[in-house]
Amino acid sequence: MxxxxxxxxxxxxxxxxxxxxxMGFKFExxxxxxxxxxxxxxxxxxxxxxxxxxxxxxxPGLYIFNNKLDINEKAIEFDNSKSIIDPSFxxxxxxxxxxxxxxxxxxxxxSTVHLLDLRTKQVTELFKSEHMVTELDFSPVSDSLFFLGAxxxxxxSPIASKRTHDLDVxxxxxxxxxxxxxxxxxxxxxxxxxxxxxxxxxxxQMDDDMDASTPEETFExxxxxxxxxxxxxxxxxxxxxPDKEIDITELxxxxxxxELIYQSISNPYEGKTFKYxxxxxxxxxxxxxQLTHFGNxxxxxxxxxxxxxxxxxxxxxxxxKDNHLYRMDDxxxxxxxxxxxEKE
Numbered sequence: 001m002x003x004x005x006x007x008x009x010x011x012x013x014x015x016x017x018x019x020x021x022x023m024g025f026k027f028e029x030x031x032x033x034x035x036x037x038x039x040x041x042x043x044x045x046x047x048x049x050x051x052x053x054x055x056x057x058x059x060p061g062l063y064i065f066n067n068k069l070d071i072n073e074k075a076i077e078f079d080n081s082k083s084i085i086d087p088s089f090x091x092x093x094x095x096x097x098x099x100x101x102x103x104x105x106x107x108x109x110x111s112t113v114h115l116l117d118l119r120t121k122q123v124t125e126l127f128k129s130e131h132m133v134t135e136l137d138f139s140p141v142s143d144s145l146f147f148l149g150a151x152x153x154x155x156x157s158p159i160a161s162k163r164t165h166d167l168d169v170x171x172x173x174x175x176x177x178x179x180x181x182x183x184x185x186x187x188x189x190x191x192x193x194x195x196x197x198x199x200x201x202x203x204x205q206m207d208d209d210m211d212a213s214t215p216e217e218t219f220e221x222x223x224x225x226x227x228x229x230x231x232x233x234x235x236x237x238x239x240x241x242p243d244k245e246i247d248i249t250e251l252x253x254x255x256x257x258x259e260l261i262y263q264s265i266s267n268p269y270e271g272k273t274f275k276y277x278x279x280x281x282x283x284x285x286x287x288x289x290q291l292t293h294f295g296n297x298x299x300x301x302x303x304x305x306x307x308x309x310x311x312x313x314x315x316x317x318x319x320x321k322d323n324h325l326y327r328m329d330d331x332x333x334x335x336x337x338x339x340x341x342e343k344e
């Protein structure tokens with residue numbers, strides 16, 4: 001009799017385990033399928049061709065769109081366990097690089113960098129990395145692709161969320177198919193990689209934490225824009241106001257190299273939900289000017305043709321994402337929404 005009870009109990013345990021496993025799988029799958037609509041990952045070529053990422057039931061698709069040139073194509077799609085990150089056009093607009101990575105970085109930090117030839121429509125794999133590649137930017141003067149690589153994913157403090165850390169700048173030479181590490185900083189945070197027009201330096205947003213010795217001191221530092229000369233990468237030059245008390249986040253360098261467009265908080269002292277807007281900063285005059293007044297979350301600035309500025313606005317910030325793409329005319333400063341095919 002006892003053996004029968006043990007047999008029945010064991011069967012129940014196995015059944016319950018199987019049910020919970022299936023439920024866990026379904027829950028994970030449901031979480032992966034929740035992403036829907038326009039992501040904030042996109043780029044614009046000098047011909048105003050837009051490469052953007054949109055999700056359908058969690059599956060990321062890379063799309064190419066140019067209304068004037070009658071281009072409306074899906075370049076590639078991946079399964080819902082993957083993310084497409086930072087599509088980046090070459091200077092002449094004939095190539096597009098992008099990153100794929102696992103959505104769950106705790107399970108696998110590896111990533112792959114792909115290249116789309118816009119003339120042949122073929123996608124090839126440039127290289128794989130066991131570490132997370134977070135951003136890309138083509139050199140305007142050489143056949144090189146610069147990227148940011150992260151060594152770890154985690155949190156440095158119990159109060160901080162998990163993110164990529166130990167970041168550095170790398171260069172992938174397309175002709176030689178080799179990677180060169182350009183910095184040895186292992187930065188806690190590093191974003192918005194921009195190669196200068198002459199290809200001699202990179203502009204990056206980082207924490208101004210050179211004098212910080214503990215994680216707590218790091219959290220008290222401000223986020224600024226640095227220029228790093230590629231022939232002297234140990235020398236870090238702050239190019240924005242060193243006394244600015246408000247963090248600078250996402251940025252883009254103008255094609256002339258004389259102006260930065262960056263994201264910053266427009267209402268830091270109101271005691272309300274932060275509003276993120278775009279600001280221009282002239283590197284010569286050192287003057288800052290607010291460009292947008294949406295009152296929500298504006299970011300991801302990119303330059304198109306004739307100095308036009310593109311950006312993403314999250315209209316439902318700080319709630320569920322509702323991303324929309326906009327274009328600002330360089331001369332009139334008129335702002336119009338860019339209606340993408342996936343949002344019609």
